[in-house]
Amino acid sequence: MVLVSSGSVAAGSHLFNDKSQQGKSITIKKAMAAAGQSEMMATWDRLFDFPTAQVLLTHADLRNRDRYVSIRNTIEALLSNGILPIVNENDTVTTDKLKVGDNDNLSAMVATAAKADALIICSDIDGLYDENPHINKQAKLLSDVYQINDTIYAMAGGATSDVGTGGMKTKIQAAEKAVSHGIDTYIVNGFKEESFNTLIAGDNPGTHFYPYKKPMLDGVHWMRHTTRVQGELIVSDQYQLEDTELTELLAEDLLSVKGDFSSGDTVLLRKDNGDKLAKVKTNYSSCLLNFVADSDNEDFSEQLDKTHEPILSKQYVALMESK
Structure with missing residues (x-):
């Protein structure tokens, strides 16, 4: 007891x-x-x-x-x-x-x-x-x-x-x-x-x-019921889940960032049309991801995509069921 x-x-x-x-x-x-x-x-x-x-x-x-x-x-x-x-x-x-x-x-x-x-x-x-x-x-x-x-x-x-x-x-x-x-x-x-x-x-x-x-x-x-989201990542409507699994998020798919969070914090992944996709841990801070979302530098985005550290961690991903 x-x-x-x-x-x-x-x-x-x-x-x-x-x-x-x-x-x-x-x-x-x-x-x-x-x-x-x-x-x-x-x-x-x-x-x-x-x-x-x-x-x-x-x-x-x-x-x-x-x-x-x-x-x-x-x-x-x-x-x-x-x-x-x-x-x-x-x-x-x-x-x-x-x-x-x-x-x-x-x-x-x-x-x-x-x-x-x-x-x-x-x-x-x-x-x-x-x-x-x-x-x-x-x-x-x-x-x-x-x-x-x-x-x-x-x-x-x-x-x-x-x-x-x-x-x-x-x-x-x-x-x-x-x-x-x-x-x-x-x-x-x-x-x-x-x-x-x-x-x-x-x-x-x-x-x-x-x-x-x-x-x-x-x-x-x-991840679903105990962690608390510290911010949101807004991605393009073209970003898709494959067989209900989280796919790698590329810099070009990231449209905007909401909230202040650090590397390792839980964030909500949301489409531009408002659909909630998942609660997931981010490998980068909001400061850096804001720069990525606002940057027109394609070389920088390509460098980020080629790093060994993806934007999102695939550990303990909680897919969302509602908008």
Whole structure:
């Protein structure tokens, strides 16, 4: 079992005077998280009769492949020694650019990193309903979901919980990440003891999202659902994928560059007509590629095309399915 938990900000808030809490600025929230980490972990320790370990993460840890694998190895080592990993986003140091932002998506990323069999997401309602049960008492619970599509997202609506930053929409996003990796996913009512008794008995107390019959490859899934694009490369409409495989991108095919990124960052490859082609790693910075796109020097373009380093890396390419 791996537990994804939050609560450090709430646990540390009582240590700050009322004036400093007004508006709860980002700096104050980080300070509260720093003060509350030990109290939160102490609370968990009191609830278990076996050892626990805290694993603090940011999105930067997850989207870097080496650090992602390191996280997996650490979790496996803890589990093999009978220690419960308790994962928390590192609110003390994270920024808007580096944070996941909600525990639902964080739990799905951790589930895939840990190669979990199942992901259980606790909510304040019994699962996914066809309408908002807080508004419509006649709303019906969906026990089984075999495909996550626009209709399912429409049912999720916006956030309804008064605590945390995730609503039902982020839970559906998390479920999509998990099932595409072959992980059974459940949304259950975490306030009801019978939810867990039912799960232990092998039954479904809430909504069961069924995994893909053919899960994505680990590296492709990581690229699609964990990495975050730092910019875009706009290519000519003539650029084609061959048998759904990424072909070499020549300098003449590159029309423009959006965003600021470095060599090794993830970018979105998009056609000039707006079609999304793939998320892929670039071997060059935006500075150099901007020069290539704006350059009329054919000799320079030919030199770049003849180098041993292609513009795009073919490792962990995630092809896109929509515009």
